[in-house]
Amino acid sequence: MPDMRIKVPGTPETQYEIVIGSDILPSAWAQIKAAHTQYNRFVVTDEHVIAAGHLDALLGGRPAPYFAIKPAGEVSKTIDTAVAIVEAMEKAYLGRDTVVIALGGGTVGDIAGFAAAIFKRGVPVVQIPTTTLAQADSAIGGKTGVDSSVSKNAFGAFWHPAAVYIDVAVVKTLDDRQYRSGLVESVKHGLIADAGYFEFIEGHLDEILARDPDTLEMLARYNCRIKGSVVEEDPFEKNKRRILNYGHTVGHAVEAASDYEMLHGEAVAVGIIAAGLIEIELSLSKPSQLDRIRAIFERLGVPVRVPASMVQEKLIDLMRHDKKAVDQWPRFVLLDRIGQVRCEDGQYAVQVSREVVVNVLKKLR
């Protein structure tokens, strides 16, 4: 007996601006203020970002309430931190007329974005990513989330930023390992969507490793264009957006098996090599293509093999628990060629037998 129906009105298309430049952090505050004239500002950052001087650069001596995540890093990406942020906002007497400014790496952006999504049914968030990883990937696209005591990203929301400011000068303060590992997501973007971008990276590794601002601006533009267009097409990850997961199925397992000792980009590098080996195993691509990718990763100094200490059964078990697993076995994003993801029957995440994956994991040692 269907009795009544309540309409939930649709929402109109909106858009947000990504500002890219070198040394734009000092002018960002005034721009955010101008764009949100009726709003208070609340900054979420972490102790590393503060130590690097980026909070000072953003505030320029202005007083502003902020929350410093301690300790910095993945270990703080918990629901407890998100709750602490919301309670800090309340204690600062902030209401719905508040814009949250996420100043930091992927962890800061994920936590602050989630806190903004759930604070009094949602307030805007401006993302100011300060790592190569966050600038290439996590600051764009609207995925936010934190971990529970049981699993990763158990809590989350789709919460698109109101604006993104990418200051390529701030990555100068990153240590080498973090700087380099974050570039893996840029390589991934070339692989899944733009052979020209891949070749640009291949041809500019010296400038990239020297942290040349002009080259990094080019990377930022490529990254935002590629990730932006994928997200625009499939904001809620029904299908196409899955291509961003290239290298992440094995990558997530490797990252978890390392107890998060490996950085996300490092684990994804291994995962991309794994995907390449699967493609070779299935005769989808030639070893020479994988050699080109491996050569870039070796120049970046990121791993291209599974650490010897990692037990293969553990990796297999972790993959069975993959969030996107079907019947306890994940699907894989694979390439037809550089710049082109394979699509089978309209699906971008395809079946690969367990046997093939086991073989590939052996070759990854």
Add this chain to the structure above:
Amino acid sequence: MPDMRIKVPGTPETQYEIVIGSDILPSAWAQIKAAHTQYNRFVVTDEHVIAAGHLDALLGGRPAPYFAIKPAGEVSKTIDTAVAIVEAMEKAYLGRDTVVIALGGGTVGDIAGFAAAIFKRGVPVVQIPTTTLAQADSAIGGKTGVDSSVSKNAFGAFWHPAAVYIDVAVVKTLDDRQYRSGLVESVKHGLIADAGYFEFIEGHLDEILARDPDTLEMLARYNCRIKGSVVEEDPFEKNKRRILNYGHTVGHAVEAASDYEMLHGEAVAVGIIAAGLIEIELSLSKPSQLDRIRAIFERLGVPVRVPASMVQEKLIDLMRHDKKAVDQWPRFVLLDRIGQVRCEDGQYAVQVSREVVVNVLKKLR
């Protein structure tokens, strides 16, 4: 230097079904299963609802994972409870293919709806309200939220239900105080939107107090139609939806000043009388109109005065902290006449001087 823009696609209009009937709880499970064939089900309820036999009626002997909120009631409407629900879902190995079923009063619906909104970036929730309050009001409209250690509803999300099942037979198990106080929101719906509905309530108080199923079905239909149409027009509470707040400005303050000893409907009854007194004070209505409203509340046995123990300054202070306050003073929803909310310059929440409110509070003793 605006660099790039990312489009966030709009969402299409959707709709959800409200099923209204007597003794429909035993058939609801099969209907939910049929409507969400690929989904697992997870029930959130509380110990009172279980003791009243409603969980058994819903499950009909089928095994299903569930979470029982303990203790039942407002005191458990916290972020900790929402976190515990999400972690219980994870421990039951549930994923994004899960529909949350909220079986209970307003508190259960608010907590379970919020947990569904944040579990793995959001899963559907079906609301099965079991109190007169939740059936008239909170189960419809998509507002969800929980309290922080600092304030009420600090955490929240707009998360529309996938369906609502209103079984008017389940309210038979409510104690008299809870049953009667929940009816105040039905009276409010008549006052703000439909003089005919108000007269229907006036003319059927015997049947209503006898919990006659046919009369309660009529109430449910009126309530859903009125609240549904307001929510459809203004889902995110930009303006029109504020009319649902009639009686709530003073009501929320009274509820808080009682340390939540007063039930929500009881406090709103006092708040509706306060709004009526403001209308008289401003010569917007005649005392005879307020007498009709007061007569209904007296039959329902809900309070029409502020308790003598309640300090006026405390009420004023609480109103200054009203969520919708502007310059630390709330706006009020007022009536032009029964069935018609006053609209000034296109705004449904209007300015009332502090002096008028202070006078009215004195008369409310």
